[in-house]
Amino acid sequence: MSKKYVIEEALLNCQYGNCTCKLKPWDDRHIYIGDKLIASECDIGKLCSNGIFGSCRSPFVASVKREYRDGMKSQQQLVLCNDIPCEMSVRLQWQNAKDDVFFGGYKAVLDDGWTICETGLGIISLVDSGQTQEALIQEMQERLLQLNSIVDDYISKHGISPKQKSALMDSVLLWNGYLGQDICWDYKSNETNREFCSYLEKTNPNLFNYFERGLYIDDGENGPIDLSYMMGVNKALNGTKDEWECVSQTIAEDRGMYNGYLEACRQERGKNSYELLNNFLNSYSDPDYDSYGRYESYVNYPPQDWRDRYCRDQGYDPNELSVTEQNIGVLHNMITGRIQNHMPYNPEEDPKLGDIVQEQSRNANRVADVFLGALREDLKKGE
Known part of the structure; x- marks a missing residue:
């Protein structure tokens, strides 16, 4: 796997942080x-040019801060439910530096470098080297291939059935940083998966940390694409879910998740997480990649008989509505129906069932309106 020199504004990630920051090398040298x-390797201390890693979820920090322990029943609850301010402190020089290239007597940092925050004992590694979007995608592809090779080797050495490979890949690739209501896919941890994750964290902390966060690429004016969410939705669509069951309030408001969701919807079914991400990165690198297609293919999903039924049920004259307007109407009904199906109510505890249904209908319509409103605007860009 080729390695790259790390430069100013390379994106950093902490194992226990909830956001990234940009590297700021010391300005006592003039090599660019x-x-x-x-x-x-000596660019430590205050690493970032744009703040810190947001909130800290280190169990080590949480366990010693009494103000966060009060009222919490478990350490897991403590870590997940509290936003402890990041207090980054880095004294360990960057590891995996290049042995034969020195700047001012210190080794050059490469893109698989890592260090440790002494406050929360979180591994700090590089999301990218700071070089071009093309380099970022190549980096992601190389790390994905490296992970694939490690999984194959692990399966062989531990006598694990090749049928479990997809599950091992999912244990690393399916990021768990989303809110519960936004996770539409099923994932069950087991001892084999946990042992592999522990093995990867110990033997290759940089690679483990790379995938222990959300994976994003930037699609220019269309905004970011949340590739981690794309993989999660793909898993859901390969199972029992359909496209409309995955729409949520957060997807309607988070541009990265929105794009990731739409990309998953237009991908070929039956691909596991590794295959999907690898195929997508290859297609995205192609000069003929069509960003607009993710919006167009989604809105063009409904077939003619669905449009006919929509116009008939709503009392519309099909000749007075464009195909796109009819499709938007169909999609609105599909989305609101799925959202309402997931909304809980207990008529025995609250006899005002009619009021509950009306409120749920209003909430579902708000989500669909925001989501489809964004889709309308994106369709206009391609006209």
């Missing part, structure tokens, strides 16, 4: 790639 400083 382009107009960006090259990082060395």
